[in-house]
Amino acid sequence: MSDAGRRPFVGGNWKMNGDRGSAATLIRGVLGAIGADPEGIDVAVFPAFPYLLEVGSILSGDQSTVMLGAQDVYHQPNGAFTGEVSVEMLRDCGVSAVLVGHSERRHVIGEDDRTVNRKVLATLNGGMTAVLCIGETLEQREAGETDAVNERQTRLGLAEVSADDMDRVVIAYEPVWAIGTGRTATPEDAQDAHAKIRSVVAGLYNADVAERVRIIYGGSMKPDNAQALMAMPDIDGGLIGGASLKAADFAAIVRAGVGVAS
Ligand code: 13P
Numbered sequence: 001m002s003d004a005g006r007r008p009f010v011g012g013n014w015k016m017n018g019d020r021g022s023a024a025t026l027i028r029g030v031l032g033a034i035g036a037d038p039e040g041i042d043v044a045v046f047p048a049f050p051y052l053l054e055v056g057s058i059l060s061g062d063q064s065t066v067m068l069g070a071q072d073v074y075h076q077p078n079g080a081f082t083g084e085v086s087v088e089m090l091r092d093c094g095v096s097a098v099l100v101g102h103s104e105r106r107h108v109i110g111e112d113d114r115t116v117n118r119k120v121l122a123t124l125n126g127g128m129t130a131v132l133c134i135g136e137t138l139e140q141r142e143a144g145e146t147d148a149v150n151e152r153q154t155r156l157g158l159a160e161v162s163a164d165d166m167d168r169v170v171i172a173y174e175p176v177w178a179i180g181t182g183r184t185a186t187p188e189d190a191q192d193a194h195a196k197i198r199s200v201v202a203g204l205y206n207a208d209v210a211e212r213v214r215i216i217y218g219g220s221m222k223p224d225n226a227q228a229l230m231a232m233p234d235i236d237g238g239l240i241g242g243a244s245l246k247a248a249d250f251a252a253i254v255r256a257g258v259g260v261a262s
Contacts, residue, residue: 004211008230008257009170009237011044011069011131011216012244013099023051027058027066029247034254036064041237041257044069044097044131045244049085056094069097069131072105075118087126097129099239101157103176107137113156120157124165131170131239132157133218134197138177146175147196154200163205171215172239173197178219180241187228187235190217194234223252230260 018026027045034043044067047055056068074084090098100123101116116132123130134153136146154171161169173193178185185193194215202210217229218239229235237257243249 006212006214006236007040007042008261009042009044009214009216010250010254010257011046011097011099011172011237011239012250013046013071013102013218013239013241014048014244015071015104015241016048017245018048018051020051020054023047024054024058026245026247027055030250031058031062031064031066033247033251034066036062036066038065038254039258040261041254042067043254044129046071046097046099052090052093052095060094067096067129068094069099070095071099071102073098073100073119073123075115075122077122087122087128091126091128095128097131097170098123099131099133099172101153102133103135103137103174103179107176113153116153116157117159120169121160124161124168127168129168129170131172131216133172133174133239135172135174135176135219141175141177146193150193150197151200154197155204158201158204163209166201166205166209166213169213170237171197171201171213172218173215174218174239176219180220182220184220184222184225184229185217187225187232190229191232191234194232198234221253223249223256226253226256227259230257 046069070090100119105111120130136149198210214236216237221238222243
C-alpha cells in the first residue's frame with residue numbers, strides 16, 4: 001500500500017467449490033474470525049451463484065459490512081439467454097460486487113475482451129463494483145508479453161468506462177501461471193506489473209484516477225506471503241482463491257491487509 005490513502009480490498013473467490021452447508025459454515029467462520037465490520041478495509045466474498053442467497057442472508061443477519069460478490073454476470077438485462085444471470089438478478093440477491101474477466105472465464109470458457117468490457121459496463125451501470133481481472137499466461141510471460149497483455153486487457157476491459165465510474169472499479173492483476181499453482185509472483189515482480197497497470201490507467205484517464213484506483217494481486221496469495229505483497233506501494237489488496245476456502249487463512253490475509261493500511 002502506498003500513502004495515497006487507497007482503502008485495501010481483499011476478496012475471496014470461492015470458485016466452483018463447496019456445497020450449501022459448507023458455504024454457510026465458511027461465511028460464519030470468516031465473520032467469526034474477522035468480525036462483521038472489518039475496519040479500514042473492504043472485504044468481499046464471491047460464492048457460486050446457487051449459494052448467494054444463503055451467504056447473503058447470513059451476512060445481513062450479522063449486519064455485516066462484508067460485501068457479497070458474484071463470480072460472473074451477463075451483460076443483457078433479461079430475455080432468452082439460457083443459463084445466464086443478469087445484473088438485476090444479482091442485485092436482487094444482495095450482490096454488490098462482480099468479478100469480470102477472471103482468467104478461468106477467459107481461458108477455460110473462452111471470453112474475449114469485448115465480452116469482458118460489456119460485462120464491466122453492465123455491472124457499473126447497475127451501480128455495482130466491477131472487479132476487472134487481467135493477467136498474462138505463462139506462455140505470454142515467457143514471450144516477454146506481460147506488459148502488453150496487461151495493457152491490452154486493461155484498455156479494452158475499461159473501454160467507455162467513465163472517469164466517475166472508475167471509483168467503482170477494482171483491477172485484479174492475476175498472472176495465470178500463479179493461480180492455483182502455489183507459485184506466487186515475487187513482491188517485486190508484482191509491484192512492477194501493478195505500477196505499469198496504474199500508468200496505463202493514468203494514460204486512459206488522468207493521474208488522479210490512477211492514484212485512486214485499487215489494483216489488487218491474485219495468484220497463490222496465502223497468509224505467509226500476503227503481508228509482503230500488500231506492503232508494496234501499488235498493491236492494494238488481494239483476490240484469494242484456495243486460501244479463501246479456509247476461514248482462518250482468509251482472515252489472516254484480511255488482517256495483513258489491515259496491517260499494511262494502518
Ligand atoms: P489461488 O489463490 O487459488 O491461486 O486463486 C487465485 C484466483 O484465481 C483468485 O481469483
